[in-house]
Amino acid sequence: MTGEPLLAVRDLKVSFRTEDGLVKAVDGVSFTLSPGETLGIVGESGSGKSVTMMSVMRLIVDPNARFEGEVFYKGRDLMKLSREDMREVRGSELAMIFQDPMTSLNPVYRVGWQIAEQIRAHERISRRAAHARAIELLTAVGIPHPAERVDDYPHQFSGGMRQRVMIAMALSCSPDLLIADEPTTALDVTIQAQILNLIKKLKEDFGSAVVLITHDMGVVADIADRVAVMYAGRMVEQGSKQDLFYDPQHPYTWGLLGSIARLDRPKPRRLTAIPGLPPSLLRLPEGCAFGDRCPQRFDACAQVPELTAKAGSDHLDACHLAPGDKRERRERTIHPELTEEPA
Amino acid sequence: MLTFIVRRGLWTVLVMFAITVLVFVIFFKTPGIDPVRQIAGRNPSPLVLAEIRHQFGLDRPFPVQYALMMKKLFITRDLVSYSNQGTLVIPEIFAAAPATLSLVFGAAIIWVVVAIAMGVGAAVLRGTVLDPLLMILALIGISMPVFWLGQVANLITQSRFHDTFLFSWVPPLGYTSLTQNPVRWFEGLVIPWIVLSVLYIGLYARVLRANLIEVQNEDFIRTARAKGLTERRVLLRHTLRNSMITFVSLFGLDFGVLVGGGALLTEVVFGIHGVGFLTYQSLTNLDLPVIMATVVYGAFFIVLANTLVDITYAWLDPRVRLA
Numbered sequence A: 001m002t003g004e005p006l007l008a009v010r011d012l013k014v015s016f017r018t019e020d021g022l023v024k025a026v027d028g029v030s031f032t033l034s035p036g037e038t039l040g041i042v043g044e045s046g047s048g049k050s051v052t053m054m055s056v057m058r059l060i061v062d063p064n065a066r067f068e069g070e071v072f073y074k075g076r077d078l079m080k081l082s083r084e085d086m087r088e089v090r091g092s093e094l095a096m097i098f099q100d101p102m103t104s105l106n107p108v109y110r111v112g113w114q115i116a117e118q119i120r121a122h123e124r125i126s127r128r129a130a131h132a133r134a135i136e137l138l139t140a141v142g143i144p145h146p147a148e149r150v151d152d153y154p155h156q157f158s159g160g161m162r163q164r165v166m167i168a169m170a171l172s173c174s175p176d177l178l179i180a181d182e183p184t185t186a187l188d189v190t191i192q193a194q195i196l197n198l199i200k201k202l203k204e205d206f207g208s209a210v211v212l213i214t215h216d217m218g219v220v221a222d223i224a225d226r227v228a229v230m231y232a233g234r235m236v237e238q239g240s241k242q243d244l245f246y247d248p249q250h251p252y253t254w255g256l257l258g259s260i261a262r263l264d265r266p267k268p269r270r271l272t273a274i275p276g277l278p279p280s281l282l283r284l285p286e287g288c289a290f291g292d293r294c295p296q297r298f299d300a301c302a303q304v305p306e307l308t309a310k311a312g313s314d315h316l317d318a319c320h321l322a323p324g325d326k327r328e329r330r331e332r333t334i335h336p337e338l339t340e341e342p343a
Numbered sequence B: 001m002l003t004f005i006v007r008r009g010l011w012t013v014l015v016m017f018a019i020t021v022l023v024f025v026i027f028f029k030t031p032g033i034d035p036v037r038q039i040a041g042r043n044p045s046p047l048v049l050a051e052i053r054h055q056f057g058l059d060r061p062f063p064v065q066y067a068l069m070m071k072k073l074f075i076t077r078d079l080v081s082y083s084n085q086g087t088l089v090i091p092e093i094f095a096a097a098p099a100t101l102s103l104v105f106g107a108a109i110i111w112v113v114v115a116i117a118m119g120v121g122a123a124v125l126r127g128t129v130l131d132p133l134l135m136i137l138a139l140i141g142i143s144m145p146v147f148w149l150g151q152v153a154n155l156i157t158q159s160r161f162h163d164t165f166l167f168s169w170v171p172p173l174g175y176t177s178l179t180q181n182p183v184r185w186f187e188g189l190v191i192p193w194i195v196l197s198v199l200y201i202g203l204y205a206r207v208l209r210a211n212l213i214e215v216q217n218e219d220f221i222r223t224a225r226a227k228g229l230t231e232r233r234v235l236l237r238h239t240l241r242n243s244m245i246t247f248v249s250l251f252g253l254d255f256g257v258l259v260g261g262g263a264l265l266t267e268v269v270f271g272i273h274g275v276g277f278l279t280y281q282s283l284t285n286l287d288l289p290v291i292m293a294t295v296v297y298g299a300f301f302i303v304l305a306n307t308l309v310d311i312t313y314a315w316l317d318p319r320v321r322l323a
C-alpha cells in the first residue's frame, strides 16, 4: 500500500445494552482503505457488517449503543468530530446506500427534490441548479427520461430504479467513499447484475473508494480489490481478492468459498455449507469465536487468535493453524469433490 | 391532483344527497310516528295540523315530500319551528354559526399548536424523565370530562378568584360577536377555548408522539441522516412531515364534528349560543324542524371536513392520489 489511507478504522468496538445483557456487535475491528479502492466485507447475517459501517458514518442513534476505537478519515478521527462537523462530512465525503430501496426513499417527496435536498445541504447552490444536477445524476445512473422522471415520487419507480435513485443521491456530492450495504440483496437477479455494473462504472467515473457489504462471495469476486471477512463481530481474514480466493487462510473463509458454485471447477456433487450457527453475541465462547463450528479445532483455539499477517505482508488472518498445515485441509473443505472417490 | 379534487368533490355531493335522503326517511318515514304531530310541537290545534300537512305535502307522494322539504331547507329557507312561536329555523342556525365557528377555530389553533409542541417534545426527549411526564399530563387532559372542566373553570374564573388580578378580566358568561366588540369576543372565548382544547391536546400529543417514534425507525430517516441533513431538518421535514398524516385525518374529523354541533357541552356550560346550544335546546323541547335542520347542517360540515381531509391527505401523501 502506498500513501496515506483514505479511511483507517482502528480497534472499533460497538456494543448495545439490551434487556438480556451486553451485545458485542463489533468487537475490535481494524482495517484501512486506500483512495479509489474497493473493499468487500463479507460474513454471515449478524456478523456486524452493517453496524461497523454505520458506526463509521455515525448513523447509529440508539441511546443504548457504546462506541470505542478510532475512525480516521483523511487524518481526522470521525468519532471525535462535533455533530455539525460530522454532518458536513456525511453525504458530501462519505455516502451510504442501503439494502432495501423500497423503504429508503421518503415516500412523500419527489425523487428530484430528495436529490436536490442533499446537494443543497452541502453546497450553496440555487434550487434550480440543484434540480438540473439531479437530472444529470439520474441520467448518469441510467434512468430513462430523466427530465420527466425527476418529478415523480418514489412509489412510481420499481425497486431497481429506486436503488439507482439512491445511488444518484449518494453520488450527488462526489463523495470520496461510497458505502453500499447489501445494495442488491432485495432485488431480482438480473437487476442485481445491472446495479453492480453501475456501481463499478460510476466508481471509475467518480473515482470514489467503495466499501461493499455483502454475504455473496460471487459479488465480491466480481467487484472488490480487497476483501475482509467478518465473523461474530470480529475480522477473521483480510487480504487482496487474489489472496482470499486462491490462498484463503481461515477455515471460516474456506466454508464461505465452499458455498459458491464455480464454473471453472468440476461440478461439485453438493455445495458445502458451514454446519451450525454463529455464537450468541451476548455470550461469546472463550477463545476463537468460530471454534465451536470449526472442523480444524485444536488446543490453541482456546486462546483468542490475533489478526496478524502470516501468509504475506498484506494478508491478515486470525487462525492459530500454521500456514503450512492449512493447504491440504483447505482443499478438502472447499473442494470435497476433488478428494472424494468419483462416483 | 386536480382530477383527485374534482373526483372527491363529486363524491362529496353524492354523499350529501344520500345524507339528506337518510335524514328525511328517519324523520318522516319512521313507522308508527306521525311527522305532522312531531313538527307541530306540544298541543297543536287541528288548524295547525292541517296547515302543516299541506305545507310539507304529506298527502302527496314521497319524492314530492322530499323535494318540498329540501326546498324549505335550502332554497326558500322558510322552515318554521312551531314549538318556538314560528321562528325561522335556517336563519336561526346561521345566526348561531359564528359563535360555534369562533369557539371551534380558536380551540383548534390552540390544540394543534400545543399538541405538536408536546408530541414533538416528548419524542425528542425520549429517554429523559420529561417524556413520560408530558405523556401523563396528556393522559390527564384526555380523562377530564369537558363539562366538569368547564364548571370548574367557571367556578374559578367567575366566582372564587374573579376578584383577584388573575381573572378579573374574564367577562360574564356568554358570547359577544367579533364585529360588535373584538376585545370582548376574545376575552370571553379564552377560557372556553382552553377548556375545549384540553381533551384534544392530550389525544393528539399522544398520537403524534407514537407516530413520530414509529417514523423515526423508518429506513428513509436513516437515509435523511446519511445525506448530511441537520437533525432539525430530519425532524421537521422528514419525521414530522410523515407523522402528520394520521394527525391531519383525525383533525379534520374532530373539527367537522365540533363545528357540526359537537361542541354542545362546552357551549352549554359557557352559555355560548352556538349551533350546539341550539341542538341542545331543540332536543329538550323535541322541536323536530330544528333538530332536523341541525342534523343536516352538522352532517354537511362533517362531510365537508372529511373531503378537505382527504384532499390534504393526498397532498401530504402522494401515494393516495392514485387510489
Ligand SMILES: Nc1ncnc2c1ncn2[C@@H]1O[C@H](COP(=O)(O)OP(=O)(O)OP(=O)(O)O)[C@@H](O)[C@H]1O
Residues within 6 Å of the ligand: A016, A018, A023, A025, A043, A044, A045, A046, A047, A048, A049, A050, A051, A052, A062, A215, A281
Ligand atoms: N440497536 C441495536 N440493539 C441491539 N442489538 C443490535 C442493534 N443493532 C444491531 N444489533 C445486533 O448487532 C449484530 C450485528 O448486526 P449487523 O446488522 O451489523 O449484522 P450484519 O452483518 O449487517 O447482518 P446482515 O447480513 O443480516 O445485514 C446483530 O446480532 C444485531 O442483533
Ligand SMILES: [Mg+2]
Residues within 6 Å of the ligand: A049, A050, A051, A181, A182
Ligand atoms: Mg446488514
